[in-house]
Amino acid sequence: MAVRQRFRAFHEDLNLTREQLEDGIGKAVRVTQDLERAYNGRVSDQPPLLIVGSWGKRTQVRPSADIDIMVQFASAVLQRFEARTGNRQSQLLQEVKTFLLDAYPQTDMRGDGQVVMVQFNTITVEVIPVFDLPGGRYLMPDTNDGGQWKTVDPAAQIAMIEDIDTRTNGNTRALTKMMKMWKREKNVPLKSYVIELLVAEFMSTYQYAQQDYYYYDWFVRDFLRALVGRASSGLLIPGTGEWIWLGADWLPKAKAALAVAETACEWERLDYDVTAGQEWQTIFGARIPIHVL
Template structure:
């Protein structure tokens, strides 16, 4: 059912318009902060996109929980300023960035800060931004604020995560990204499942690194992926993984029996109606037989 799976992935991939809308939003946010801290014009070099929008594993329909993860690089002197605070300069930094953004984004949008980031929730609830103020280090990692427990600085290295994903995706001929998209769709469709996107991505990388799948069909790869994560996910999610494994097994049996309509119906139970429904071959054959069995009196003696 390779054709149906490719159609399914296309249906859940963000459209060009949606990608452009997201880019407009995170560019506007980063430019506003950049213009406050730098004298030079904004050219995008102080922005660093990471997470699902960078890895292109985000899916549609877009939900209010899908955030754009973006980092804004701040000058070293800004770090020195807030590092010299007697207590929780990290919290003061987030509050300063939040106040900068409030100049541009009015009361129609919600802006709040907690932990390490500033969250901008837009009125349309799409492509909300999680902005992470950061200070680039010589080793290409970033120093980021953590406001909890009195405040501290932490090391964050998104480049290593991105490189690991891109290498896996290249070596698997795009399979890493496809797995992530499909599993995210299952998670979103199965509303009681609570698995983080970063876990889905890390598991996909580990799964493909430790399993030879190039001779398998896509449905068999999915089956093995869920078998792989069964022991890794929390007890709250394990029953949902068991359910999806039973449905995949049932679908594979239908495929082996040439009953792809029934198989596609099983996949719809996993992914929702975005998965294409294969035409019922028995109905098609019945229709064809009716055509050929139509009385033809002109051939009678």
């Protein structure tokens, strides 16, 4: 009786508010405009901004700690840094950081491997400078191991999530947010983008993927079962074909969550809704309700 109401309320609680959406996007646009002004001496009507990561895929969970953006730079900037020696990628990030410090002198800021992090009070804007490549791909800096340029294709990941979510009546993004809540609550050592891709992979072939909230207890249980089966395997990143090793550090937490989900599903079947709710809270924390109408 309680499954539909419980998981609908849980999903709604994970969605960002309009104010949070406007705040994150507004700060991202302003940071991009400040970089435009610093590099071009003017601000265009359409800032060279790509919102990527969970915000680009619309899988962010409330409250969102950060928003990832790619800011497109002219090829002349790339040529200028390619003419240098040393870790040119680090030098680019440091230059971007310096310009942003001029615009936000009271804001905490640091460069971190591939991004410049602008830490506002309400959200951190993670800035990735990129350069256009043919076919919708981009070149981005990676300061690790002495520095290198990395090819990325954010549009391919976004398109894949959008396609599978559309085919599953919005269930793919909803389940992704729930499993990210599990990651946050239990400190699961899986990166958010890996969870996004694994949920999409699972939902693309799941027999109940088009059902409504009434099936969400099974969604969670069956995804965790599939996740346990993916230990010590790999994952291809859409667009670039980069191979990501999943490892198994997260496996004990996935197995523990699966055992709880199996028990919770049985309590839901028997209509012991309060007991089921208590079990779900051991996975997701207090954000999923125990008592439902």
